Amino acid sequence: MPFEPKIVGFFCHWCTSMAADLAGTSRLEYPPNVRPIRVMCSGSVDPSYVIKALLLGADGVIVGGCHPGDCHYLTGNYKARRRIAIIKKIFETLGLEHERIHLEWISASEGKKFADTMASFTEKIRKSGPNKLGEMWEL
Amino acid sequence: MTPAEFLEKILSESLKRDLVGGVITLKRTSNDAAAHALITKVELLEGCDPLMPYFPGNGADFIKTLTFVRPPKKPILAILRPCEMRAVVELTKLSQIQNENIIYLVHDCYGTIPRKEIRGNEIPDTEKFISEARKDGSMLRPLCRSCDYPRANTADIGWLVFEDGEPLIAYTEKGKAFLNEIGVEFVESAPDKGYKEILSKRIEEKEKLYAELEKSVKGIENLAKNFANCINCHNCMSNCPICFCRECFFESEAMEFEGDVFVELASRKGGLRAPTDVMLFHLGRMSHMSTSCVACGACEEACPEDINIGQIFKWVGENTQSIFEYKAGRSWDEEIPLKEFREEELEPR
Numbered sequence: 221m222p223f224e225p226k227i228v229g230f231f232c233h234w235c236t237s238m239a240a241d242l243a244g245t246s247r248l249e250y251p252p253n254v255r256p257i258r259v260m261c262s263g264s265v266d267p268s269y270v271i272k273a274l275l276l277g278a279d280g281v282i283v284g285g286c287h288p289g290d291c292h293y294l295t296g297n298y299k300a301r302r303r304i305a306i307i308k309k310i311f312e313t314l315g316l317e318h319e320r321i322h323l324e325w326i327s328a329s330e331g332k333k334f335a336d337t338m339a340s341f342t343e344k345i346r347k348s349g350p351n352k353l354g355e356m357w358e359l
Numbered sequence: 360m361t362p363a364e365f366l367e368k369i370l371s372e373s374l375k376r377d378l379v380g381g382v383i384t385l386k387r388t389s390n391d392a393a394a395h396a397l398i399t400k401v402e403l404l405e406g407c408d409p410l411m412p413y414f415p416g417n418g419a420d421f422i423k424t425l426t427f428v429r430p431p432k433k434p435i436l437a438i439l440r441p442c443e444m445r446a447v448v449e450l451t452k453l454s455q456i457q458n459e460n461i462i463y464l465v466h467d468c469y470g471t472i473p474r475k476e477i478r479g480n481e482i483p484d485t486e487k488f489i490s491e492a493r494k495d496g497s498m499l500r501p502l503c504r505s506c507d508y509p510r511a512n513t514a515d516i517g518w519l520v521f522e523d524g525e526p527l528i529a530y531t532e533k534g535k536a537f538l539n540e541i542g543v544e545f546v547e548s549a550p551d552k553g554y555k556e557i558l559s560k561r562i563e564e565k566e567k568l569y570a571e572l573e574k575s576v577k578g579i580e581n582l583a584k585n586f587a588n589c590i591n592c593h594n595c596m597s598n599c600p601i602c603f604c605r606e607c608f609f610e611s612e613a614m615e616f617e618g619d620v621f622v623e624l625a626s627r628k629g630g631l632r633a634p635t636d637v638m639l640f641h642l643g644r645m646s647h648m649s650t651s652c653v654a655c656g657a658c659e660e661a662c663p664e665d666i667n668i669g670q671i672f673k674w675v676g677e678n679t680q681s682i683f684e685y686k687a688g689r690s691w692d693e694e695i696p697l698k699e700f701r702e703e704e705l706e707p708r
Binding site: 266267268271272275276277288289295298299301302303304305306307309310312313314315316322323324352353354355356357358359 | 646696
């Protein structure tokens, strides 16, 4: 069976989740590999959610938030940006695959960008192959 | 100022003349153990020695205990190591310490010896220890051996024991006023000949340490092997001065599930290790606090399984802090990375 990546998406309620709705109502096609989880703000995504998803075998994690300056709660996305940078640096230092973590700004009106991002991230992860952490019972 | 003079002229004198409400310093509790102690009675200064090569845990924790609800009304003189001072700076930024009535006196630090090696023996004589540590740091804790901040200028007063004559220096007005009142000499600017000598050795050791970690810890298999004997006791977290949360996320209800959730998790990988979420705990803790890690190594000293957790946190912390050109505890003015942000930074992500 060919490898189908499992991707976990944490999407902010106000922008990226709206964009997902728009992509749907606009009948845009994108791969079904992303399991969306709606959160109120990208700033509410604790780094440990991202880490846990990867440790349990998600092949990729994508966090979607409002564009800088557009956060419904004013500054949540700026905080998310710092947190994602920190997780990626930890993974890089420890030799884990930080490329499996992605942060994207997608506004409520960008249904097309949502579909395109999901497609391109899925393809990127498909090329990376399965996440080894998902096979290691001892972690 | 020699250690004997320090004890006499600073600690003893400040208590005798009632200049402070008490002094915090290291005091022997037995032949092979010592603790931080708040001393109010001159007679109890017996057995006190701030330079002894013993690290009972990060003293910043005690400063937090002392000042969290309301700082003492009368000034307290706290003698700390540079790593403890860095933790004080971080905890102050995290609103856990109130500094109003604490006078910080921080000495240059030659380092400390692992507690496990002292247990059952004796804490080595300080003078003998220092003359050995100047030549060769192999007996030191790995984090002391590779410490790149063995002096702290964030304190009120510095005791420059790396330099000839071991002078005192006042870094703040508060420190100056105290030294003037007690009537001891101090220098205006810090000589750094001895400091630079020690620092270059430490940095050399640090690079060796990181090269070793790259080989032994980096990579999924290595990482799993490195934490294979972790018993998830969370001692590292409870001894960490920076981990101040009353309730830790990793000990909260967020970690509790119905039985079938665990069965499902096991069936995905074919098995599930108990205790669960060991790696999540360590990686998660790194993501929560490595940007404020002062590399004191209290975690490593507390680990019953001898995992090199402090070395890993120092290494990871230096990297995560470098994203923001931050160094935990270096300065009072820099905001901690997780409390602030810039509108334009970190792009492209």
